Amino acid sequence: MSLFSAKLRLSSLMTLAVCATVALTVALQLALVNHFAVRQSREEAQLRLQQLSWQMRDSLNRVIEQAAGDARLLTELPAVRSARDPDSARKVLESLQRTFPDYAWIGIADMDGVVSASTGRMLEGANVGKRPWFTTGMRGVRASDYHPAVLLEKILPRKPDPWRFVDVSGPLLDEQGRPAGVLGLHLSWEWARNHARRLLTPALREYGAEILVVRDDGTVMLGPDGLLEKKIDTASLRLAQKGMTGSMREVWPDGRAYLTGYSQTGDMLDSTSLRWSVLVRQTEDRAMEGAVDLQRRMLAWSALLTLFLIGAAALLARRLTRPMAALRRAIEQITAATDAGRAPPPIPHVDGFLEAEMLSNTLRDLVRSETAHRKALLAMNESLEAAVAERTAELQDLLLRDALTGLPNRRALLETLPEAMGRARRVGRPCALLFLDMDGFKAVNDNHGHEEGDELLRQFGARLLQGVRKTDMVARLAGDEFVVVLEMLADAVHAEDTARKLLALLKEPFVLRSATVSVGASIGVALHRPNDEPDLDAWLARADHAMYAVKRTGKNGVALAAAV
Numbered sequence: 001m002s003l004f005s006a007k008l009r010l011s012s013l014m015t016l017a018v019c020a021t022v023a024l025t026v027a028l029q030l031a032l033v034n035h036f037a038v039r040q041s042r043e044e045a046q047l048r049l050q051q052l053s054w055q056m057r058d059s060l061n062r063v064i065e066q067a068a069g070d071a072r073l074l075t076e077l078p079a080v081r082s083a084r085d086p087d088s089a090r091k092v093l094e095s096l097q098r099t100f101p102d103y104a105w106i107g108i109a110d111m112d113g114v115v116s117a118s119t120g121r122m123l124e125g126a127n128v129g130k131r132p133w134f135t136t137g138m139r140g141v142r143a144s145d146y147h148p149a150v151l152l153e154k155i156l157p158r159k160p161d162p163w164r165f166v167d168v169s170g171p172l173l174d175e176q177g178r179p180a181g182v183l184g185l186h187l188s189w190e191w192a193r194n195h196a197r198r199l200l201t202p203a204l205r206e207y208g209a210e211i212l213v214v215r216d217d218g219t220v221m222l223g224p225d226g227l228l229e230k231k232i233d234t235a236s237l238r239l240a241q242k243g244m245t246g247s248m249r250e251v252w253p254d255g256r257a258y259l260t261g262y263s264q265t266g267d268m269l270d271s272t273s274l275r276w277s278v279l280v281r282q283t284e285d286r287a288m289e290g291a292v293d294l295q296r297r298m299l300a301w302s303a304l305l306t307l308f309l310i311g312a313a314a315l316l317a318r319r320l321t322r323p324m325a326a327l328r329r330a331i332e333q334i335t336a337a338t339d340a341g342r343a344p345p346p347i348p349h350v351d352g353f354l355e356a357e358m359l360s361n362t363l364r365d366l367v368r369s370e371t372a373h374r375k376a377l378l379a380m381n382e383s384l385e386a387a388v389a390e391r392t393a394e395l396q397d398l399l400l401r402d403a404l405t406g407l408p409n410r411r412a413l414l415e416t417l418p419e420a421m422g423r424a425r426r427v428g429r430p431c432a433l434l435f436l437d438m439d440g441f442k443a444v445n446d447n448h449g450h451e452e453g454d455e456l457l458r459q460f461g462a463r464l465l466q467g468v469r470k471t472d473m474v475a476r477l478a479g480d481e482f483v484v485v486l487e488m489l490a491d492a493v494h495a496e497d498t499a500r501k502l503l504a505l506l507k508e509p510f511v512l513r514s515a516t517v518s519v520g521a522s523i524g525v526a527l528h529r530p531n532d533e534p535d536l537d538a539w540l541a542r543a544d545h546a547m548y549a550v551k552r553t554g555k556n557g558v559a560l561a562a563a564v
Contacts, residue, residue, distance in 0.1 A: 049261030137169025432495035520556035
């Protein structure tokens with residue numbers, strides 16, 4: 001019985017050793033996955049939400065800018081300025097409405113606030129003198145914030161979502177420059193709802209991504225039904241209202257953890273812009289679903305591997321102890337026969353020398369089996385580590401590359417800019433940041449489809465690469481925004497010349513699959529001199545402001561940002 005117990009102890013020890021080795025390997029593997037895959041999945045999800053926030057912000061800004069431009073254009077048209085013939089003025093207004101159906105109502109009111117001409121003759125003869133758009137429009141071209149329909153609610157066609165407007169208005173001046181009335185454009189909020197639906201692909205909606213547009217007082221203008229036109233107060237909203245952009249993890253009032261990307265629309269110096277906060281949120285559970293699934297799969301496969309190795313170890317232990325048990329049983333029989341005074345039975349197939357040989361062979365087999373087992377475990381461990389390292393490298397590359405153009409993305413840019421500033425200080429030569437925004441991209445998307453728009457973005461990025469040195473960097477921020485980093489410059493003229501060279505190159509037609517299109521670019525140039533303070537945010541902001549200065553002065557040009 002004691003021999004049998006000893007054999008079980010040896011089997012148990014070997015099985016426990018295998019279990020401990022497998023458990024340690026699995027623990028190390030899961031630690032690596034949690035450290036790299038899970039963290040990078042979170043960062044990638046936050047970056048995706050932040051980019052969606054930027055895209056929605058830029059879209060809102062562009063539509064408000066377009067409405068303000070339409071208002072300025074209409075107030076300069078003779079048929080609208082004089083408004084002596086309501087029919088002629090009405091035709092002009094209705095022509096604009098047909099071109100841009102998002103304008104739910106366009107009208108002209110005289111100095112007493114009485115509507116003299118409007119699209120569809122709606123509200124003609126009604127007094128709108130107390131409406132905010134009328135009073136603000138007297139002072140210049142202004143935008144009025146999101147509000148429900150008051151006078152038009154019962155006139156306009158009924159639809160599932162209630163009518164909500166953003167107004168743009170401006171003064172009408174007669175030939176002598178005296179105020180003659182106010183032009184008002186009611187921009188239906190439906191365009192914002194439609195754009196949010198287009199931004200959220202079916203895959204993103206399936207994974208719980210939601211876009212919220214929040215007024216400055218915290219009222220949700222666009223978002224989930226449960227939050228619509230209710231006030232919220234979250235950390236991301238407070239950061240966005242301070243003009244900051246980024247992404248973060250936070251717990252919302254419903255008690256659930258979300259990853260939230262945030263940004264803010266408008267420009268404090270532009271009276272026609274509106275300050276809204278754009279939040280794009282996704283529940284943390286849905287955002288991290290892929291990484292959690294990977295962990296579960298690894299645990300399942302590890303459990304199967306553990307069971308298999310335990311069974312293999314148990315069989316191996318029995319096989320190794322069987323020769324030793326047979327030898328010991330033979331020795332016990334000889335001892336028992338000797339104690340009883342009987343003739344000892346012969347040791348089967350053994351003699352004195354054969355016992356030593358069997359023991360030697362058994363030990364040799366045990367050592368060989370243990371060595372082979374250890375090599376197999378080490379090889380398996382190395383294979384797992386190599387697979388994790390390869391996957392980590394792939395994820396790192398994906399994190400730093402734009403999926404559409406293959407160019408470095410915003411994260412890669414933010415890692416490169418401090419290095420560029422450091423090199424500028426060491427070598428004593430300035431570097432420059434070119435902030436490019438494509439002019440005409442929306443028209444290509446609308447007229448030829450998003451696939452052609454994506455092809456245009458790829459060709460646009462490739463052409464930027466052709467126009468700069470191999471030592472320079474071209475990155476895509478989001479949408480149709482690109483950044484070029486120039487180093488080892490002689491002076492600001494060198495950077496501006498390069499920008500104009502790129503502008504000329506980008507004006508050449510782009511040959512797409514279904515059409516040939518021409519677009520331009522608005523380029524803001526910001527120089528960083530060797531003695532400048534290494535302020536990354538300020539450098540980016542100067543380039544961005546210079547680019548928007550080009551946008552405001554007609555687009556398709558180059559502007560050099562002022563020195564710090």
